[in-house]
Structure formats: structure tokens, C-alpha cells
Amino acid sequence: MRGRRFFFIAYLFIFFMRIEIACARDQIQISGSSTIFPYAKIVAEAFGEAYHSYKIPVIETGGSGAGFQEFCRGIGSNTIDIVNASRPIKPGERQSCFQNGVKDIREFRIGYDGIIFSTNINGPDWNLRSEDIYNALGAYVVMNGHLQANFIKSWNEINPHLPPWAITVYVPGEKHGTREVFEEKLMLDGCHTSGAFDALKASGLDDKAVDVACRSLRKDGKAVEIDSDYSETFSRLVSNKTSMGILSLAYYENNADRLKVASINAIVPSEVTISEGRYLLSRPLFFYVKGAHLSMIPGLKEYIEFFLSDQMIGPDGPLVAYGLVPASDNERELQRTLLKKK
């Protein structure tokens, strides 16, 4: 009986001792956007193969916003070092970072990502204009010269060249960086070209209210918001053969045997059209690093150098093979010089 009691106490002691030896971290910790996650994973793995003395970084996913929240919690070994973001940091986030002591934030661009409209592989070829998409998805549209709530049911009502499919579009939910780019680049553009902008303005709204109205999507179930990742949109596109969904170019390229991509304003999205800037819906991808951690976490500087090197983000690198649209030579060189600057 006494022996058993001794073991019990010894076990508790050892257990709590282990907690006490929480030492300084020797592994890079990354969080953020799920769009950049596959790229970061490829780099982390190659980093582990190239530098045997460093551990492979731990990469979490949870979206750009959640990533910045963790990033801005402070400095120290129990906070993350890098946040991956599919959009630039917002002023509010920068401010909350500053208040918590994260003052030196370095921004790096890794390349570009295309946002595409896609249908099932068996669908017809689509050529959408910005105003078609706005008229299909916007909350307020101009019909027969009047501004009214959107009750358009099928695509050929908008434009006789489009197929007679009922409108069903899977749009990323509001927490996604993709959604913001879609609103910024496509909905606002379509709002102008379809005439809804002027009509909204004429109805007496101020600039801010017009902007909000242009961005808002119809709420009658034709624009389906998908809060989880692209894989849900993908499985819905495969099962619902007359629907359309928004995906990233990389996701499409990995599943091109089951999906068809729509051209927007007569431009087919591809690495070429995006890097030339002709395709409307593209965005830069970023990661942000805490300057204070560069000297604190072993391998962090090497990891960033490795990420920004041409063997990773260059046109022949593995990230481009996965679906990243590479930045131009000058731009990549600029990112590398950013790291050297103090």
C-alpha cells in the first residue's frame, strides 16, 4: 500500500516537473490563411530537407483574420512568428499589433493567386462580363431602367448569350480573404458597368452607402455562401451540375479533370493572363514576420530566405507547379532585398 502511494506521488512530481522545463522554442510557428497553407507546407518540407539542423516549421490554418489575431498577441516564444495572409494587413490589425508590442512587422509577397468561376466539367463554355456577375449576384440591380431588388432567376435573362441555367453560385463566406477580393475587383466593377452605381447614387445615397450596396449580395438563396474551404465548393460543383462556384486557380488546376473554368471579360484565367495583369480577379499573397523574432528563433531567417529564393517561388519552382502565379523577376528580387534591410 505504501509503495503504491509512493509511486503515485512520484508520478505527480515527475509530471509537474516536466511542465516546469518549458524551454525556449527551436521550431518556427506559422499560422494564417488556408489559401497559402499548401504553399507554406511545400516550402516547410523542402526547408527540412535542405537544412537538416533545423526542425520543420509548424503551420496552422484558420484564415488570415484569425492568424493576425494570434500574430498580434505579442512578442515571445509562446506567440507565432509568421502569419500567412491572402490580403494585406488592415490598419486596425496593425494598431492592435502595435499596442501589444509587435512593432517591427515585415511584409513579404510570394506571388499571385487567381480567383476563378468554375462549373462542372460537363457544362457549356462560359464567358462572363463583370456586369453579368453583378446582375446575377448583386442585391440591387437595374432592370428595365428601374433600380430594384434582384429577382433575376436564370442566366439568360441577364444576357441572351448565357445558358438558361437557374442562378446558383457558391461564394466564399465573409471570413475569407477571397470574398473581399471578389467584392473589390468584380462586384464594384460590375456595379459601375451595369449602371447600378449611378442609379444608387441618384437615389440619394452617399458614397459610403453606395459602396456597401454595391458589395452586398442577394439574400434569396441564389448566392450560396460557403464558410468552409474550397473542397466544399468543389464537391457541390461536382454534384450540382448546373451551378457555378468560386475557387482559387490552384484548386482548379489540381482538379481540372472534373471542372471547367469560365472566362471573365473574354479572358481565360491562367498563369500567363494573371501575371500579365489581364485577368481581372487576381491578388497578391503575403506573409508577415515579426522582426523581433528574427534573431530569437533559430532558423527563422534561413526559412524566409529559402521561401523567397527562386528555387521556391521562381517560375520553375514547386509552388508554381502547384498553382501559384509567379511574381516578375524584379518583384521577387525586391522581396529578397527587403529581408536584408534592417
Add this chain to the structure above:
Amino acid sequence: MSKLLKHRDIRLKQRYRAEAFFRSCGLFAISLGVFFLLVLLYSVFSQGVSAFWQTSLTLSVKLDAKIIDPEGRRANDPQIICIADYPRLLRNALAEELGVSLDDLVSLREVSRMFSFGAGSQLRDLVVKNPQLIGTSQKLTFLAASHVDSVFKGQVNLSVSETKRKLSNKQLEWMKKLAYEGILHKTFNFGFFIFSASSRPEMSGLGVALIGSFYMMFIVLLCSLPIGVAAAVYLEEYAGRNRFTDLIEVNINNLAAVPSIIFGLLGLVVFIHFLGLPRSSSLVGGLVLTLMTFPTIIIATRSALRAVSPSIRLAALGLGASKTQTVFQHVIPLAIPGILTGTILGLAHALGETAPLLLIGMVAFVANYPVSPMDPATAVPVQIYMWANEAERAFVERTFCAIIVLLMFLALMNIAAVLLRNRFERRF
């Protein structure tokens, strides 16, 4: 008399009808449940079983000293064998098999895309261990690339044009040839249980997740069982019945119903930011799951203690045993089957949890094996969630295969709960 009985209305028909109706309702409910279970199992197994086999290539590879060590310096510099160009050896062997000339660089590039990147490391490890093999030919089995694997298992739509596929027509021709010659074949996928997470589907496995889940279950068991049982014994046997203990009871029952993500938030604030424990570690994960499990254990233990017949207690007290002797020598041994069942069910619940792990950084890509519970790790359900969001086709079957593995573990735990209960149950 008999006449009277005959005319008394005992509603026999309606009562039989009511019984038949209730029986059919019950049967319907059960068969509905079984039907959905079968649909679930069918969809999981039909999509996941294929991942237990992985497409491999078995080929005789010439370990050419000219490629491994072109300058013949390996006796002086052992590092040379480690950094040699092993994928090239494999490529040349495969090219020779396919009749591709070593000058045709475009085709050679396509040849190198047929086998996994991991094959090179596999060959390197072999040569580093046995340097005397250099210069000989060895028959080797190595993994094919994931695209080859997906096509070989018939998971890719090949009717679309060449540009929309990951494999070209030439590569498909080669695949047919290799399969016909028996070079391309399926082997049991041991790597699935050993490899860590990877961006390359054919080289990714549940290794880190299994270790992480094991650590967490261990920590949950070690922490929540003593605390939970102690709390339950105190509340049931020692504490008086007053408003305060009622309040505690209500709170414990409430705690058992709290959404698990809230425990994750608590873990983030208390364990990581206040106590400074390492992020993403299985220690923090285990502690969070402990918090989540132990109301379940308290409730199960209390009901097990309550089920022990009062005559046992009274007899022990009557023979002069103290309160503590009664509880520890008579009541708890009789309550053990109930306590064990409750604990195992609580553990099974914790094993399948992802939401609280999201906030403490365990939903992550972790490629290094965790040596201690302080190192970053993932868990099996987390790995399922992460694979489900991957774009590559080869991850789909892995997702379902991991679900099969998780289901097996849960089934094992539940069977253990039943067996233990039967083994320790004592009847009077």
C-alpha cells in the same frame, strides 16, 4: 358469471393494436438508424479502403558509382554519399526499362515525374547504410508518384484532354506497359501508419497524428481519472447535502454540456498565455481534453457509486469499519465497472475531438515526430479535417482511410468498455 365476463369491455383489440403500433415504431426507428449507419460506413469504406494499398514500382536499379561519386572521393568525404543525385539513378533505371534514350531530356523529365520524391531518400538511406552496394544492381521497390497512384486506382477522369490532366498520354502509355510487365503494382501501404504529414500525398501518413493522439489519451487518462474519481467520491460519500453542493452538481452537469470549443479558448488563455506552455503541444491538448472529459467521469462515477447497494455500506459500518475504510475497501471496488465504462466512453469522446484543438494550435502541419508531449503534434481527427481540405485527388482516399482507422480505434475502446464491465461486474 361467464356471461358477465364476456360482456366486460377490456379493450383487448385496441390494446393489442397499440402494442403492435409501438413495436413497429420502434422497429422503424432502429432500422432507420441502422440504415444511416450502413450508408455512412459504405461511403467511408468504399472511398477509403483503396488507401491501404499504394502503387509502387519494383525495378532493378544500377547503383552507378559514376553518378553517386563522379570524382571517386567518397573514401575521404563520407558526405558525398549523402548528397548524391539518387533520383537520377531511379530515373535512368526507369528510362532504360521504358526504352527512353538518356539524351531525350523532355521525356526524361516526364519519366522523373512517375515516381515519388521519397524514392530518392529511400535509396539514399539504403546506400548510406550499405556503401558496399555501390556499383551493383539492386532490385528495389519504391513509391510511384501520387498522380500515377490516382490514375492506377481509377480515380481520375481520363476522357478529358491531355492539358487538363496531371499525366500526359505518353505517361499513361508507359503506365500500361509497366503494369503489364508487373513493375507497376500495389503494395500494402505501411507508410500510411508511419509517415508524418506531407505536402506529397503518397508520402503522407498518420504517424505524427497517432503519436499525438496517444500522448493526449495518456494525459487525459492520468489527469482526469484521479481528479474525476476523487471529486465524485467526495461529493457522493462525504459532502453534506446543502445548497452549495446542489450548486456544484448543477455546474458539473452544465459543464458536461458546454460546447467543446469553449474549453479550447480556456486552454489558450490559461495554459498557453498564462502558464506559458508550448503552443501546439500534445501536453496542452491533453490538458484541454482533460477539462472536457472529467465532468463525464464525475457523472459516471457518481451514478456507479449510487448504484452500490446501501446494505454493503451499512454492513461495513456495522462491523466497525470507518467511513474511509467502507468507501475505499467496499464501495469503490464494487463501483469500478461503472467508473471504467464512464472513463473509456469519456476517452473515446475526447479522441474524436477537433474543435478545442483548433484554438491551441494543434490543427497544423507537423512533420517532425514529437519526442515528448511538449513537442508540437496533431491528432487523428485533426488530420482527417486537414486532408479533407486538400486539393489533390490522392488525399480524398487518405481522408476516408484515416476515418476508418479512427472508427476502428473507437470500436476497440467501446468493446473494451463492455468487456471490462462484464469482467468486473459482481452480482449478489
